Amino acid sequence: DAGITQSPRHKVTETGTPVTLRCHQTENHRYMYWYRQDPGHGLRLIHYSYGVKDTDKGEVSDGYSVSRSKTEDFLLTLESATSSQTSVYFCAISDRAGDRYEQYFGPGTRLTVT
Amino acid sequence: AQTVTQSQPEMSVQEAETVTLSCTYDTSESDYYLFWYKQPPSRQMILVIRQEAYKQQNATENRFSVNFQKAAKSFSLKISDSQLGDAAMYFCAYRGNDMRFGAGTRLTVKP
Numbered sequence: 623d624a625g626i627t628q629s630p631r632h633k634v635t636e637t638g639t640p641v642t643l644r645c646h647q648t649e650n651h652r653y654m655y656w657y658r659q660d661p662g663h664g665l666r667l668i669h670y671s672y673g674v675k676d677t678d679k680g681e682v683s684d685g686y687s688v689s690r691s692k693t694e695d696f697l698l699t700l701e702s703a704t705s706s707q708t709s710v711y712f713c714a715i716s717d718r719a720g721d722r723y724e725q726y727f728g729p730g731t732r733l734t735v736t
Numbered sequence: 737a738q739t740v741t742q743s744q745p746e747m748s749v750q751e752a753e754t755v756t757l758s759c760t761y762d763t764s765e766s767d768y769y770l771f772w773y774k775q776p777p778s779r780q781m782i783l784v785i786r787q788e789a790y791k792q793q794n795a796t797e798n799r800f801s802v803n804f805q806k807a808a809k810s811f812s813l814k815i816s817d818s819q820l821g822d823a824a825m826y827f828c829a830y831r832g833n834d835m836r837f838g839a840g841t842r843l844t845v846k847p
Contacts, residue, residue, distance in 0.1 A: 655835070662839050663839060664740075664742075664827055664837035664838050664839045664840050665781075665827065665829075665837040666837070667834065667835055680834070681834075681836075710779065712781065714781075724769075724771055724783050724786055724831075725835070726783075727773075727780065727781035729779065729780055730779045730780075
């Protein structure tokens with residue numbers, strides 16, 4: 623299994639509070655991604671990174687920001703959490719130029735915003 | 737934008753039988769990859785099989801095989817000799833300039 627961890631694994635927070643999720647990899651892969659998974663939608667890309675300090679938006683980026691100061695860490699921040707951001711969040715990594723190869727996923731973080 | 741459609745929200749199969757999960761996609765790109773991922777109750781996403789669009793030969797991995805019809809933009813997954821451990825959500829995914837997932841098919845395996 624690819625060395626990807628996510629923390630926390632579960633979190634309950636209140637509307638309006640900031641939340642940061644962490645993805646940590648030990649594979650030295652260049653590309654890292656944040657997805658959210660909701661029933662009926664599969665996985666949807668929030669943000670991705672193609673190197674340290676290089677990030678870009680995905681399909682559902684509104685309300686989220688990311689940072690990558692080290693190769694191994696990719697942080698996802700909800701500046702002011704809303705109930706619509708209740709979801710399961712997955713981090714993924716890949717390591718092929720042109721980004722054409724499969725992604726390896728972390729175990730997921732279940733976030734509940736009350 | 738590319739879209740991926742899985743038209744079967746749920747499927748069931750008898751143990752040891754064969755089942756086929758459907759996936760269609762829409763794209764204007766010529767160079768892309770297609771994947772099937774399995775998500776058991778543990779929530780871990782596990783790669784099952786991948787297909788490069790430029791390859792005409794259908795990919796196979798043990799009991800798992802695909803029927804890739806590029807002109808029809810179809811990418812179905814066949815599971816042979818189904819086992820109880822195959823029960824999971826299955827997601828079809830497209831990777832071109834971006835990554836898109838289908839909504840998933842929940843597979844139940846009956847003993």
